[in-house]
Amino acid sequence: xxGEQRTRTLLGSADPARELPPESPxxxxxxxxAWADSTAEPVAARREGRLPRRMVLAxxxxxxxxxxxxxxxxxxxxxxxLDPADPSGVTAGRVLVPVAYRPGSAExxxxxxxxxxxxxxxxxxxxxxxxxxxxxHTKVWGDPVMTSPDGRFxxxxxxxxxxxxxxxxxxxxxxxxxxxxxxxxxxRDYWVGLLAVTEAYSIDxxxxxxxxxxxxxxxxxxxxxxxxxxxxxxxxxETSRIFGRYAVPRRTRAEILRxxxxxxxxxxxxxxxxxxxxxxxxxxxxDRVHGTQHLLIFQARTGELLAWELVTLGPVRMSAYELIxxxxxxDHVG
Amino acid sequence: xxxxPGRDEGWFTKVYDDHYQQILQYGRRRLADMDAPAELxxxxxxxxxxxxxxxxDRCLPWLYGVSRRLLANHWRARRAAGxxxxxxxxxxxxxxxxxxxxxxVGVADVRxxxxxxxxxxxxxxxxxxxxxxxxxxxxxVLGCSRTTAAxxxxxxxxxxIAAMAAPPTPPVPHRRLAxx
Numbered sequence: 001x002x003g004e005q006r007t008r009t010l011l012g013s014a015d016p017a018r019e020l021p022p023e024s025p026x027x028x029x030x031x032x033x034a035w036a037d038s039t040a041e042p043v044a045a046r047r048e049g050r051l052p053r054r055m056v057l058a059x060x061x062x063x064x065x066x067x068x069x070x071x072x073x074x075x076x077x078x079x080x081x082l083d084p085a086d087p088s089g090v091t092a093g094r095v096l097v098p099v100a101y102r103p104g105s106a107e108x109x110x111x112x113x114x115x116x117x118x119x120x121x122x123x124x125x126x127x128x129x130x131x132x133x134x135x136x137h138t139k140v141w142g143d144p145v146m147t148s149p150d151g152r153f154x155x156x157x158x159x160x161x162x163x164x165x166x167x168x169x170x171x172x173x174x175x176x177x178x179x180x181x182x183x184x185x186x187x188r189d190y191w192v193g194l195l196a197v198t199e200a201y202s203i204d205x206x207x208x209x210x211x212x213x214x215x216x217x218x219x220x221x222x223x224x225x226x227x228x229x230x231x232x233x234x235x236x237x238e239t240s241r242i243f244g245r246y247a248v249p250r251r252t253r254a255e256i257l258r259x260x261x262x263x264x265x266x267x268x269x270x271x272x273x274x275x276x277x278x279x280x281x282x283x284x285x286x287d288r289v290h291g292t293q294h295l296l297i298f299q300a301r302t303g304e305l306l307a308w309e310l311v312t313l314g315p316v317r318m319s320a321y322e323l324i325x326x327x328x329x330x331d332h333v334g
Numbered sequence: 335x336x337x338x339p340g341r342d343e344g345w346f347t348k349v350y351d352d353h354y355q356q357i358l359q360y361g362r363r364r365l366a367d368m369d370a371p372a373e374l375x376x377x378x379x380x381x382x383x384x385x386x387x388x389x390x391d392r393c394l395p396w397l398y399g400v401s402r403r404l405l406a407n408h409w410r411a412r413r414a415a416g417x418x419x420x421x422x423x424x425x426x427x428x429x430x431x432x433x434x435x436x437x438x439v440g441v442a443d444v445r446x447x448x449x450x451x452x453x454x455x456x457x458x459x460x461x462x463x464x465x466x467x468x469x470x471x472x473x474x475v476l477g478c479s480r481t482t483a484a485x486x487x488x489x490x491x492x493x494x495i496a497a498m499a500a501p502p503t504p505p506v507p508h509r510r511l512a513x514x
């Protein structure tokens with residue numbers, strides 16, 4: 001099932017530990033218990049594991065009451081009001097809060113709105129550019145996530161990538177890693193003393209993974225690419241992947257919006273401002289099975305995807321986001 | 335409130351005896367340092383003892399989950415300290431005339447292709463292919479749903495096969511580590 005055996009057949013011979021003999025533990029169980037008991041966990045680990053739910057909800061309620069089109073997660077200034085006595089300051093990173101919607105925007109089916117949006121799209125700025133390379137500038141947070149050994153406190157570093165690629169070529173990627181960002185205050189409290197925060201750094205010249213350089217143009221092909229048969233959650237992720245990789249032409253953007261309009265479960269959330277401060281319109285999908293919410297933000301006139309976000313529900317906390325900061329075509333790399 | 339009844343030294347000894355080798359192998363597959371896998375295993379079981387009230391009865395996926403987090407922290411600490419973690423040895427492994435015990439074409443190609451994938455792709459493939467977990471168990475390790483794990487496995491296997499089929503890329507002379 002799921003190709004587990006095929007995977008084992010494929011990888012089995014490459015298992016680097018396959019031929020290694022068993023090795024006895026260095027400590028007996030009793031000695032290990034004694035060592036574990038005598039090894040103190042970090043002090044911060046004994047802090048309260050999670051924010052009380054009412055505090056998270058209160059934060060959201062304040063945001064909504066403040067008037068709606070609010071980005072609580074804009075990169076600058078930080079969302080968390082820093083304690084003047086906190087010596088770590090901004091370099092310790094911010095606590096992320098989900099993008100807020102307009103009050104009362106819930107329970108509006110997204111299908112008709114997405115179709116209307118698709119019908120009125122204008123060309124995106126990158127469609128007036130020419131060049132051999134497709135260029136994207138993205139910012140991603142939430143993968144990988146570093147967690148405390150007990151799994152309660154999380155941190156991830158936001159990565160900014162600039163990618164140039166051309167069909168048949170290897171392309172080029174520059175990735176820089178910034179300060180840490182946290183899903184909740186308790187995680188920030190835990191990690192702030194443990195992380196050796198360094199300057200951002202970049203890794204250049206990464207080879208590009210192979211992928212199909214041509215997007216389908218027909219609705220059936222796009223639905224297959226978006227994996228709509230697996231539901232709105234997977235379709236949301238795939239939408240983010242497609243817009244983060246291709247300079248999607250207007251007609252294809254419109255077809256993607258129509259494909260998404262036919263996927264059950266999306267709710268229209270109206271005008272929002274994304275984490276980078278850009279205006280757009282949002283749809284969400286509540287994945288009640290997995291307790292998560294996907295959010296897609298589109299530019300209201302061109303239909304470009306500006307951002308995708310994943311929020312864990314109950315308690316509400318950020319799980320991942322991707323911002324598509326720029327898309328272009330160019331002859332110049334770097 | 336103490337640990338549940340039965341979570342005593344006898345319980346721990348059985349868990350330790352039953353699963354130590356599997357956790358050791360997990361580390362051996364991911365760490366080049368000879369001593370590091372045993373240190374990782376020791377730390378994993380120390381966490382299991384300290385958190386014994388949270389350990390499920392069928393505990394192997396839980397132990398792998400702890401291993402994964404500790405290992406991620408290990409790599410992160412190295413990066414924070416300014417030591418770059420090699421992202422891939424694919425170029426070296428694909429060089430004509432590469433020698434060594436693993437230089438047989440099949441093994442080298444699979445490992446090179448595997449290392450060219452993202453961390454998440456590599457991990458789901460290793461958990462299924464090497465740790466021989468089911469998709470449901472791998473989902474528990476990765477902290478996602480079974481459906482998500484199944485989709486990830488499907489995609490990762492496709493990307494692995496594509497990477498194995500791709501022509502060798504010229505070796506990158508060096509990766510620049512620029513501080514901005």
